[in-house]
Amino acid sequence: MPTLHWSPRSPYVRKVMVALHEKGLASQVTVVRTHADPLIPHDGLMQVNPLSKIPTLEREGLPPIWDSRVICEWADQEGTEGPRLFPADPEARVLALRDEATGSGLMDIALPWLVETRMRPEEQRSPQQIDAWRRKAGSTLDWLEENIGAIAARDFDIGHVAIGAALSYLDFRFGAENWPKGRPQLAAWHTSFRARPSVQATEFRDDPRPAG
Ligand SMILES: N[C@@H](CCC(=O)N[C@@H](CS)C(=O)NCC(=O)O)C(=O)O
Incomplete structure (x- = not known):
């Protein structure tokens, strides 16, 4: 296996x-x-x-x-x-890959942001960097709010998986940022994503970390 x-x-x-x-x-x-x-x-x-x-x-x-x-x-x-998940039709495929990159791009912002704010001592943090991550995440979420109608109209693909997982990660680690506020279309789509059995079976959790 x-x-x-x-x-x-x-x-x-x-x-x-x-x-x-x-x-x-x-x-x-x-x-x-x-x-x-x-x-x-x-x-x-x-x-x-x-x-x-x-x-x-x-x-x-x-x-x-x-x-x-x-x-x-x-x-x-x-x-x-x-x-x-990776459509055969060329145009459907590039859109799926674009949205996979969009969801993964949000993760690529969230991960170092988390490390900077929760793992690095306060005096070593860069407020300029944190502000840049917040603004890029915000503009990506605003873009998603505008485009989620067209994205949701496609058959379920890898773009939906990545965007949904990224939004769930923001809920898990950055709840205080409250991304759904002012983004009702995206929030409604995310609710439907969360209802999928594949998503419910794979919830984030803070398990005990292994030693090695
Ligand atoms: N582009 C990679 C990113 C994977 C990644 O950064 N994973 C994190 C865990 S959430 C990791 O392994 N971090 C360890 C490190 O960066 O050294 C992917 O899509 O799989």
């Missing part, structure tokens, strides 16, 4: 887990809890993925793969059930 280096705290892993559930593959992948700390490279994980990042997927008899988008594409190829 393939083994996924996993954490219930990671938005990138959440994206992969939602994809695995959507494709009917969740029971065919073993998950192993791996703590990928951005400030402490993980020696064991680096033997598999030199970047020391999760999600990373070890496959029997095949090379390992990493990056959530890559693993989601693997799931789309392997799974015989559920929606086609």
